[in-house]
Amino acid sequence: MTTSSMAQALNAALRDALREDERVLVFGEDVGPLGGVFRITDGLTKEFGEERCFDTPLAEAGIVGLAVGLAMGGFRPVIEMQFDAFAYPAFEQIASHVAKLRNRTRGRLSLPMVIRIPYAGGIGGVEHHCDSSEAYYAHTPGLKVVTPATADDAYWLLRDAIADPDPVIFMEPKRLYWSKGETSVEDRRAAGFGRAAVLREGRDATLVAYGPTVPVALEAAEAAARDGRDLEVVDLRTIVPFDDATVVSSVRKTGRCVVIQEAQGFAGVGAEIAARVQERCFHSLAAPVLRVTGFDIPYPPPILEHSHLPDADRVLDAVDRLQFDDEPDLLYLAGEAS
């Protein structure tokens, strides 16, 4: 076990992938000598040369389009969009080509490429630097969407993403870049990709979170425990593919569920999760599945972002609304009601 920040873990994953597989290429804006604005590619040009890790001209559609061609030509591009909102110029390439090439060619062509996107807020960033854009990608068939919440997951999920035969949108919660965690030396390849993690076991309700809100869920569970309420915390890790099994078995056990996302709520990933839980766990549910999300507003300016971001208090308010005082529900859960 060693301790590292998520940023360091991502850097290590890129370095190891470049070392192990000659086809891996890293490129984007400022990823070369600067090492990326978040330093995720720090030192890679120095170690692997400009051929393997390089700065492109400033054009996101170009970066993604170039990656499509390189992937068609046998390489494995791992590209960086500098910030969430600056990936939008590339959306056409992503939605019309990256997501569809396998399908259009009946599997004759595939695009093993990774698009890394630092996303979401909580760092006091000005406009266009804090968007939660995961739903756009998750809604696009043909894209896998991954978002780690710990340094260890960041390392292994990125390694898995690079090894994956299909395109992966790798969303990095930028406010967790500097949070430290243990990273294991044991090989955890393919252990987390497509599998949610139960980060904390509990009996009373399930909190489902991903990316930037995972620490929020853990903090809420911690606080609830002091009030005698035992919450389970599930970290999705990958949004696509979605791990129904882990989420469903947790909610069937607890009978209550709160879904937490930083993104605006309307038509978001949380809505999908709530629907899936409700479809699969209806008879186990003692209360409606609730969502705790950001508001349906453009991401606020720095001085107001704390009003927008879901915090542990907002989560606990939702937990309080899970009808714990309803007699029939308790009986139902105890198996005493029909």
Place this chain on the structure above:
Amino acid sequence: MSVDVLLPSPVPVRFVAEDGTAVPPPTGYRVPEGERLLEGFRRMVVGRRFDRQATALTKQGRLAVYPSSRGQEACQIAGVLALRDDDWLFPTYRDSVALVARGLDPVEVLTLLRGGWHCGYDPAATRVAPQCTPLATQTIHAVGMADALRRKGEDGVVMAFIGDGGTSEGDFHEALNYAAVLRAPVVFFVQNNKYAISVPLAKQSAAPALAYKGIGYGIRSEQVDGNDLVAVLAVLDAAVEHARTGGGPFLVEAHTYRMDPHTNADDASRYREKQEVERWEAADPLARLETYLRERGLLDADAVGAAHEAAEKFAARVREDMNADPEADPFELFEHVFAEATPQLREQRALLASELED
């Protein structure tokens, strides 16, 4: 228009050498009147002081971030001197000095970078679009605005600022093409400060100069020494007149240099040598203009002193006005999403209200 008319000068247009002496004036451009050059000098002095103050405010935690334009003052100031009050300006995040020089309230200008709101001034009243961060996207808006002015029979001109890096974005090329096809009265003003964050110009473009990007679209183009206010103003005057009198769009590339890091949060030592920055000190636009104006008897020590005094006063006011937390009303978050808040937004507003009561 023939190719020769469209092509930029093979070397950047220059009126004043680095040491402040006048060089033989290039043909086709008029030397701006002395009074405008003096005004340019005064605003450059204030602009530079404002820029330094803003950088200082980041250190005191009064600004979330500040992208300095130190070294680019000739562009910042000439860009606004070339415009009339009823012309429009489409600036980027780097152009706060230009906005202040146009007379916008400095606190309103800094609202974005202070983190108080996304745009602090009234674009309609000032005819200045919100400072634009998504690169190059403002250039096509400028074309639309120019077309709007033309349709309304106004003889206003629109100036779009953009950086060297931004010219690589697809939007810039679409804007050039649209402007040319629509013969829109728009001036594209590229401040080529040699870097896009860490990426040097050589990695950005293989064009002989960015000004050559105009010819393929049929746009008249010019390149100019961006640290020579006399030259930048002369060329922009010509560009604005060309656009205003129905000649269509004009592309101007100004060769300048970003003296400071990309923003206060950037570490430029990772990608450029100190010596390179020092070499550009010799090309300082303000010192050059001062020497030039003094030698021509347009400026004396008293006037220089007065300009600096005015700049100090201005900076002191900015310091004072910024020395308080900006007003922040969390309920305003729900106010400007639509003309009328949806039922869902009203619900969310109520949720926030209940949270704030606890």
